[in-house]
Amino acid sequence: DGGITQSPKYLFRKEGQNVTLSCEQNLNHDAMYWYRQDPGQGLRLIYYSQIVNDFQKGDIAEGYSVSREKKESFPLTVTSAQKNPTAFYLCASGKTSGDQGTQYFGPGTRLTVL
C-alpha cells in the first residue's frame, strides 16, 4: 500500500533538547511538507521541499530544521530554539506538476515538552 508514515506517534521531550520527527513516503511524490497544528489555528506550514537536496522555509520555520537527502524521506528537527514546541505535527506529500496542490497526509506525531 502506498502512503505516508510518521514516527513516533507520541514524543516527549525535555526543555533544551532537540528532537527529530520522521516522515517517509512511498507515493513517489517530489514534494513534501511539514505542518504544525494547534487547536483553533488550523495548519501552519513549517518547511517544504520540492526536490531532493532543496527545501524552503514556510510561515513558521523559526526553531525548526529539515533535510531532504532522499526523495522518500523528509525528517523534521525541533530544536531547543523553538519556544513553544508542544503541538501536533503533520507531514504531507504531493506532486509538483498536475494535481494542483493536492496533498496527502501522514497520521501525525504529537510532541509534548515536559
Added chain:
Amino acid sequence: AQSVTQPDIHITVSEGASLELRCNYSYGATPYLFWYVQSPGQGLQLLLKYFSGDTLVQGIKGFEAEFKRSQSSFNLRKPSVHWSDAAEYFCAVAALSGGYQKVTFGIGTKLQVIP
C-alpha cells in the same frame, strides 16, 4: 495572498439530518479548492477537490461540495449524516506562490453528531 474562512468553529447535527459546512475563500484568480476531514489524533484525509469544470463535485463518504464563484464559496454538504461523520473538517485553497502550489487551510469546523 489567498485566505480561507470557515465561519463555524463547531456544529452539532442529529444523525440522519442534512449537513452544510461553510467555506469562503479569497483569491484573485480561479482557485483550486479542497475539503479534508480529520478524526481525533489522526492525519487529514482528502474528501474532495475542485479544479475546474462542473461546479458540483462529488467526494468520498457521500459528501459533495459546490463552487460558487460569485459568492467566493465552496460549501460542503451531505444529505444524511452518520455518527461516524463526527470529526473536524478543513477547507483549503491552493494557489501558485513562489513557484509552487501553496495551500492555505481554514481553522476547521468541528462536527458533533447526536443520536
